[in-house]
Amino acid sequence: MPLALLAAVLPGPPVCAQAAPVVPRTVTIDERLAAAAALAVGDRVLLAPEAGGPGDTVTIAAITRRGADPSEVARSEYRVRLHLDHLQRLAGTGDRVGRFAVASAPGVAPESVAAAIDAAAFGFRAYPAAAVAIETSATFRVVNRFHRAIGIITIVASAIFLLCITLLKVDERRRDVGALRLLGLSRATVVRAVVLEAALVSLVGSAMGAGLGWAASALVNWHYQGVYATPLRFAIVTPGIVAFAVTLSLGLGLVSGWVAAQRLVRRAPLELVGR
Amino acid sequence: MTLVLSARDVRRDYPVAGTPVHAVRGISLDVHAGEWVAIVGPSGCGKSTLLNLLGAIDRPSAGSITIAGRDVARLGDAEATRFRLTGVGFVFQRFYLMPTLTAAENVELPMAEAKVPRVEREARARELLGYVGLAGRADHRPFQLSGGEQQRVAIARALANRPALLLADEPTGELDARTGTEVIALLDRLNRDGTTIVTVTHDEELAQAARRVVHVRDGAIVDDVVRRPLPPAAPADGAARR
Ligand SMILES: Nc1ncnc2c1ncn2[C@@H]1O[C@H](COP(=O)(O)OP(=O)(O)OP(=O)(O)O)[C@@H](O)[C@H]1O
Ligand SMILES: [Mg+2]
Numbered sequence: 001m002p003l004a005l006l007a008a009v010l011p012g013p014p015v016c017a018q019a020a021p022v023v024p025r026t027v028t029i030d031e032r033l034a035a036a037a038a039l040a041v042g043d044r045v046l047l048a049p050e051a052g053g054p055g056d057t058v059t060i061a062a063i064t065r066r067g068a069d070p071s072e073v074a075r076s077e078y079r080v081r082l083h084l085d086h087l088q089r090l091a092g093t094g095d096r097v098g099r100f101a102v103a104s105a106p107g108v109a110p111e112s113v114a115a116a117i118d119a120a121a122f123g124f125r126a127y128p129a130a131a132v133a134i135e136t137s138a139t140f141r142v143v144n145r146f147h148r149a150i151g152i153i154t155i156v157a158s159a160i161f162l163l164c165i166t167l168l169k170v171d172e173r174r175r176d177v178g179a180l181r182l183l184g185l186s187r188a189t190v191v192r193a194v195v196l197e198a199a200l201v202s203l204v205g206s207a208m209g210a211g212l213g214w215a216a217s218a219l220v221n222w223h224y225q226g227v228y229a230t231p232l233r234f235a236i237v238t239p240g241i242v243a244f245a246v247t248l249s250l251g252l253g254l255v256s257g258w259v260a261a262q263r264l265v266r267r268a269p270l271e272l273v274g275r
Numbered sequence: 276m277t278l279v280l281s282a283r284d285v286r287r288d289y290p291v292a293g294t295p296v297h298a299v300r301g302i303s304l305d306v307h308a309g310e311w312v313a314i315v316g317p318s319g320c321g322k323s324t325l326l327n328l329l330g331a332i333d334r335p336s337a338g339s340i341t342i343a344g345r346d347v348a349r350l351g352d353a354e355a356t357r358f359r360l361t362g363v364g365f366v367f368q369r370f371y372l373m374p375t376l377t378a379a380e381n382v383e384l385p386m387a388e389a390k391v392p393r394v395e396r397e398a399r400a401r402e403l404l405g406y407v408g409l410a411g412r413a414d415h416r417p418f419q420l421s422g423g424e425q426q427r428v429a430i431a432r433a434l435a436n437r438p439a440l441l442l443a444d445e446p447t448g449e450l451d452a453r454t455g456t457e458v459i460a461l462l463d464r465l466n467r468d469g470t471t472i473v474t475v476t477h478d479e480e481l482a483q484a485a486r487r488v489v490h491v492r493d494g495a496i497v498d499d500v501v502r503r504p505l506p507p508a509a510p511a512d513g514a515a516r517r
Contacts, residue, residue, distance in 0.1 A: 179371035182332060183432070184360025185388050186353065270332060273371065 025086050026061035032229050033078035034063045047082070049090055056090065058082070068232040070140050102126070155248065163256045170194055170260035177264045178272025191261040198257025199250060206249035210242045276505070279440050279471045280306035280329065285338035285348075287324050287494075298324040300494035301338070306440070306473060309505050311466040313485035314475045321494040322475040323444050329473065330365050330442045331355040343439035360389055364433030366443035370425045372417040378404060378428045379413040385435045396435075403431035407461055423454025427461060434470070441465070443474040447481055459484050 024044060033039065041060055048055025064081070066072060088094040104113045110128035117126035127135075180190055217235035224234045264272065287299040298321040306312055314322050327333040329340060331347050334355075340347040342362060350358055359365065372381050379400045386396035404413050407427040409420075417425050426446060433441055446462070447455035459481050466472050466486070474481060482488050486505065490498035 175371075176373060179367075179373070180384075181356070182359065182365060182367070182371065183385055183388075184356055184358070185384070186356050189388055270327065273367075273369075 024057050024059045025083065027058045028062040028064050028081045029060055030064050030066060030079040032066075032076075033080070034060075035229070036078070039063075047080070047090065049092070056086070066230050068230065070137070070232060073228045073230050073232055101129075159248075159252055162252055163259070166198060166253075166256035167260045167263070170198075170257070170264065174264055174267075174272045175274065177261075178267075178269045178274075181265065181269035182273065187265040190265050191258065194261035194264075195254060195257040198253040198260070202249040202253025203246070205253075206246045209249070210237065210245055213237050213241075213245075277308040278305055279308050279310075279343060280304065280473070281341045282329065283339045285325070285328060285335045285340060287321070287328060287333065288336045298494055299328065299335070302491070302494070302496055304489065304496065306471060307505065308471050309466070309469060311462070311472040311484075311486045312474070312489055313482040313487070314473065314489045314491055315477070315482050316491035316497075318477070320491045322491055324494075325491070326442055326444050326473065326475045329440075330363050331358045332365070360385055361436045362438060362440075364436070364438040364441045366426070366429050366433050366441065366446045368445040368448040370417070370422075370429045370449070372425055372428055372432075374417050377414050377416055378409060378420065378431075381417070381428055382432045382435055385432060389436050391436075399435065400431070403434055404428070407431045421454060422450050423457050426450060426454075426458050430458070430461060430465075434465075439471065441470050441472045443472065445476055445478070446474060447476065447478045452480075456480065 027047060029039060039045065039060055041063060043060045044057050045060065046055050047058045064079070066079075082090075084097075088096075102113065102117065104110055110130065114126035114128050117124055177190055177194075181187075214237045217233075217237050220235040221233050225231065282302060282304045285299055285302045286297070289296040289298055300321075302325060304312075314325065316322055324333065328335050329342070329347070331350055332355075334350075335348050338348065342358075345358065345362065347355075347358060347362075372378075373384065376384065379397070382400040382403055383396045386399060391399070401410070401413065404410055407430055409424060409427055409431070412420060412424060412428075417428070420428065426449075430441075430443075430446070433443075443462070447458050450458060455478065459478075462472060462474070462481075463484050472485075474485065476482055483502075486503040487499070487501045489496055490500075
């Protein structure tokens with residue numbers, strides 16, 4: 001955090017007037033803690049390694065918002081950030097760091113930075129952020145596959161269902177189809193009309209479905225972003241998903257319409273109208 | 276006089292397991308341009324079967340049927356379909372109008388299939404609906420029309436592609452006496468204006484209106500009475516049609 005910004009968020013006179021002016025150190029807290037403890041930027045709080053024990057008075061310099069990281073969504077802990085030296089002093093374990101992040105300059109490949117660090121010193125193991133992300137998201141990838149399996153089952157089941165519905169709906173029109181054939185409309189004309197109608201219905205249906213999906217995902221996001229206080233999007237409707245849905249529905253409509261129409265035009269017109 | 280229809284020894288057997296049904300047993304019939312023939316007979320005697328054969332809806336087991344010079348009995352499915360579209364007009368007992376189309380669109384339907392240009396078929400639909408007395412109902416859908424009005428739309432539709440012959444199976448069968456009379460009057464006017472008509476009916480009033488009555492029993496013609504001969508100045512062009 002730039003010093004200028006730190007200075008800006010440190011208003012008011014020093015706490016101790018007579019001693020050497022002690023400027024309180026600054027910390028940041030996350031939104032969740034701010035909400036739970038009713039804290040705001042500029043508030044002074046006691047920061048101690050143990051509850052009720054001695055500690056430092058610190059100023060809250062900023063309130064941070066959590067990133068959209070699925071691995072953090074379900075954690076209910078609070079997050080406080082302080083300067084490294086301050087943390088070391090408070091914890092009484094100077095010079096011990098579990099892990100830290102190194103930002104590479106723009107245009108430098110993270111892999112080469114990691115390799116350079118690994119080569120520079122023993123006792124380090126550097127990973128590019130992407131590798132860490134992959135490592136920590138293994139669970140989500142399993143969940144994702146599970147979702148995909150559910151999606152495929154749903155699509156196959158509803159495709160069969162829709163095919164049957166189309167067959168039934170078209171079959172309901174067999175008297176009309178029979179009448180058209182009696183009047184001299186060719187098989188091809190009847191099939192074309194049925195397929196065209198099925199295609200239109202499936203286009204309208206998929207547009208409605210995409211709209212419904214978008215509304216549902218907005219509702220899900222609104223609800224769970226509130227519950228978990230995260231900007232993470234839990235459900236998304238991407239253009240790719242919409243394109244897939246429309247293509248699938250149109251394909252299904254064309255195939256089921258064609259099959260249904262073929263079933264009808266193969267029968268004798270007199271049989272279709274039931275005499 | 277021009278021969279519009281000529282059927283020779285037409286038979287239709289239904290291959291029912293056990294004893295096959297001989298619905299039509301050797302019927303021969305000639306119909307000339309401008310005639311109106313009513314085929315009457317008891318239920319089940321084969322009237323509808325015969326009319327379906329004449330209209331290329333069904334194919335005879337034996338015999339020949341020539342309509343306007345075409346051998347209808349030997350047509351393949353696609354040719355028979357085409358013949359139903361342009362060669363004959365069919366009026367059904369149950370109208371068979373498309374419920375989602377307006378009266379005008381119903382009349383235009385066979386013309387659209389026959390690739391008649393839009394402007395032409397709209398004009399013809401208007402003309403035909405005017406002729407059957409439904410000019411003001413062109414934009415109404417079947418459910419907004421009475422049974423008699425629906426049947427008149429169906430008659431207009433049957434005439435759309437200027438067929439050589441109008442076939443009607445019990446056209447008054449679903450109608451009450453008054454609307455039935457309207458339909459009979461329309462058929463009479465059509466016939467006087469030159470349309471050749473063959474109807475099948477139980478309706479005594481309809482049979483009385485026809486020029487000629489053919490009695491059928493057990494699949495064969497038992498009587499053939501000309502009640503009103505064609506006027507001497509019969510239409511000269513033969514393809515007398517509205
Ligand atoms: N698809 C069919 N299969 C078997 N028999 C049939 C079939 N269609 C008609 N028939 C039989 O053929 C005979 C003639 O039937 P058709 O429908 O031509 O009679 P119809 O004279 O029109 O009778 P109605 O006046 O009651 O309409 C009847 O005995 C009928 O049972
Ligand atoms: Mg009948």
